[in-house]
Amino acid sequence: MPEHFSIRGAKGRTLSGKIAVCGAKNAALKGVAASILFRTPLTLTNVPEIEDVSRMLEILRTMGAQITFGEHQATIDARGLSETTLTPDIAKRLRASIVLTGPILARHGFVRFPHPGGCVIGERPIDLFIEGYKKMGAQVKQSGKFYDIRAQRGGLRGAELFFRLQSVTGTETFMMAAVLAKGRTVIKNAAMEPEIKWLADLLNASGAHISGAGTPTITIEGGDPLDAQGKSFRVIPDRIEAGSFLILGALAAKRLLIDEMVPEHIESLIEILSATGVKIVRGERSLSVSAPKRWQTLRSVSVRTHEYPGLATDLQAPLTVFMTQALGESLVFETIFEGRLSYIESLNRMGANIAMMDPHRVLVKGPTPLSGKQLESPDLRAGLAFVIAAVTAEGTSVIHNIYNIDRGYERIEERLRAIGVDIVRAN
Ligand code: EPZ
Secondary structure (H helix, E strand, O other): OOOEEEEEOOOOOOEEEEEEOOEOHHHHHHHHHHHHHEOOOEEEEOOOOOHHHHHHHHHHHHOOOEEEEEOOEEEEEOOOOOOOEOOHHHHHHOHHHHHHHHHHHHHHOEEEEEOOOOEOOEOOOOHHHHHHHHHOOOEEEEEOOEEEEEOOOOOOEOOEEEOOOOOHHHHHHHHHHHHOOEOEEEEEOOOOOHHHHHHHHHHHOOOOEEEOEOEOEEEEEOOOOEOOOOOEEEOOEOHHHHHHHHHHHHHHEEEEEEEOOOHHHHHHHHHHHHHHOOEEEEOOOOEEEEOOOOHHHOEOOOEEEOOOOOEOHHHHHHHHHHHOOOEEEEEEEOOOOOOOOOOHHHHHHOOOEEEEEEOOEEEEEEOOOOEOOEEEOOOHHHHHHHHHHHHHOEOEEEEEOOHHHHOOOOOHHHHHHOOOOEEEEEO
16 A cells, blocks of 8 residues: 555644755756766765655666665665666666767767657756767667657767757756767857756866856866775765755744755745744754744735746745735746646645645635645655645645655655654555
8 A cells, every 4th residue: 555644734834843854856867867977886875764765766776776775874886887878767767867868879979769748847858968969970760659869870970969959868968978978069058057067076076177167168178987085075065955855844833943954955945935934044044944833924925936046836836825825816827838737736635725826826815724635646746745734724625656765755754744844654
């Protein structure tokens, strides 16, 4: 029988204590993919022990890499990785597996992969990837369900790439491919997420020549396979987890300390919450937050998701839950993905007053008390938003499909219980 979470509402400002943030899923997954560029084993520490990371490691293992993983440390020896096909099974298991195409193509001169299947958060096309590979001199053939990408003799060539849209995995994939390409690659309108900068630092410390990561223009001078030189690399803290805990604390904590995180990675969320009246105290590697004594004192603000350093789309669902408890109207505009608002219906069943304006925008009217309900987690971020809604609600909520939550958050119920959330995992 699949597991579910049963959560009893917190009845006001009852949470307290300290919660440490785990390593970032979306950095760890790319670090694992980067191992393909190495002629030595690569060791990552502070790796979150979550389903998506296990799946990514499993994919590399089935493709021929040797892997050890435990106690938040992963060592990946990809020297024996010889497989150049990502099967539909692999692509379906993990959308992020698209980032493997860059390092595989750069190293082997060939990669075959299926069009990644539809996803609950929208279309997620791959046109930027196909166009980029062509610009690097590769031939692209579509045969049946698969794309066959073949570099020209001598390997990928450096190129000038301008991304029409800032794509996170696109930037990471081409940054990695360019490390082993011949000559210089320039990525313009590159994504600037902290995970990209972290990945570039890891590659540079191992012999790559990347400049500008964290800005819209990244330049990569191609070279030889990388050497970790016996070093290990610590995965940066998960800013989405940190931001979600901050929202939880702003709704239900007497005082919550969110620790082992980087406040400037969620600056835009801090600004938004502060504008609603939430009191946040910044430490160097922590934030402390309290819910107001009376929720009615929170003021709504309108928000739109944006590429980093703007408001992360991955924080959109938790922030919408927050807005249900703030006074006034908040327009929430999801600019990155269509289809990432499907959870709204469930919040309305809980008592929220949210009107769908179009596939990208909702209008939240608050404050509205929420009441416990049966919920299905549609994706991992909305899943955690439901956990926050359930804590805010009166009565008990049951959240199903929690595999989706386990994909991105490590031992979430244990960690939330430690700060006072009444949550149990059950069959
Ligand atoms: C990454 O997805 C993250 N995933 C997502 O996190 C995150 O929501 C997203 O970036 C935005 O921050 C990983 O890092 C594994 P994009 P990604 O390419 O890279 C369009 C989570 O829950 N686009 O930056 O797939 C695309 O449709 C996940 O952890 C094209 O049109 O997102 C979107 O509108 C969910 N063509 C926009 O670009 C392309 O070829 C930005 O998407 C590629 C993307």
